[in-house]
Amino acid sequence: xxxxxxLNGNGEKTYKxxxxxxxxxxxxxxxxVVHIWVLSSDGRFLIQRRSRFKKLMPGEWAATGGAAxxxxxxxxxxxxxxxxELGITVNKDTLKFVKRIKRRNSFVDVWVTVTDIPADEVxxxxxxxxxxxxxxxxxLKNMINDGSFHDYGRFYWSVVFxxxxxxxxxxxxx
Numbered sequence: 202x203x204x205x206x207x208l209n210g211n212g213e214k215t216y217k218x219x220x221x222x223x224x225x226x227x228x229x230x231x232x233x234v235v236h237i238w239v240l241s242s243d244g245r246f247l248i249q250r251r252s253r254f255k256k257l258m259p260g261e262w263a264a265t266g267g268a269a270x271x272x273x274x275x276x277x278x279x280x281x282x283x284x285x286e287l288g289i290t291v292n293k294d295t296l297k298f299v300k301r302i303k304r305r306n307s308f309v310d311v312w313v314t315v316t317d318i319p320a321d322e323v324x325x326x327x328x329x330x331x332x333x334x335x336x337x338x339x340x341l342k343n344m345i346n347d348g349s350f351h352d353y354g355r356f357y358w359s360v361v362f363x364x365x366x367x368x369x370x371x372x373x374x375x
Contacts, residue, residue: 204271205232212301212308218271226306234304235279236266237296237312238364239289246341247320248350249286250332260331262350268307275310287333288324289316300360309357313364338362 203221206214208231219232226232239247253260265286269278280296283289291314299311323333336344344350345358352358 203268205268206271207231208233208308210303212303221268230306231303232307233269233273233275233278234266234307234309235269235275235282235312236264236309237279237283237314238264238299238361239283239287240313240315240364241317241335242315244365245335245337247287247316247318247323247333247335248341248344249330252327252329252331255329258351262344264351264353275312279310279312283314286326286329288326289314289318299364302357302360309353311357311360 204218205221205224207217207219207226209215210229210231212231212233215230219226219230241247247265248262249265250262251258251260265283266279267282267286269275273281275298276293276296280291283291283296296312296314299313302309302311320333320335325331325333341350342362345352
């Protein structure tokens with residue numbers, strides 16, 4: 202049984218929890234979701250096709266991520282999801298927070314990391330992910346437009362398409 206912390210409209214914990222699949226969040230209640238975008242050093246995106254056995258968005262190409270479980274902060278949830286789904290390990294120097302997006306009943310925290318791991322070396326969590334592949338920005342835009350990649354909305358995509366590998370670089374001396 203997976204539990205989520207319920208947040209208020211400012212993203213603060215209410216100290217109430219929701220049980221995934223059993224609790225319907227009321228107006229003004231939110232839970233935390235994380236999306237992690239993996240970029241290559243040449244600016245391509247590592248995308249994933251969700252397992253066809255998933256209840257939500259089965260078989261769709263979508264962002265890596267999921268819900269934070271009760272007690273997790275955003276970074277911890279993002280690092281866990283990336284490790285579980287793709288076998289990619291990150292730390293606070295290699296995973297960078299980009300933006301929080303408020304949705305109907307969730308806050309989506311967008312994260313980015315850079316790696317050049319070959320797609321065939323990614324360790325897929327088969328219950329979650331069927332396949333990964335590297336795509337260019339144009340290929341991803343085309344997949345969104347033709348409906349083969351999940352469309353998270355115009356504002357979300359403006360955030361994602363502003364990402365670049367420099368978002369993950371640590372200034373020297375820090």
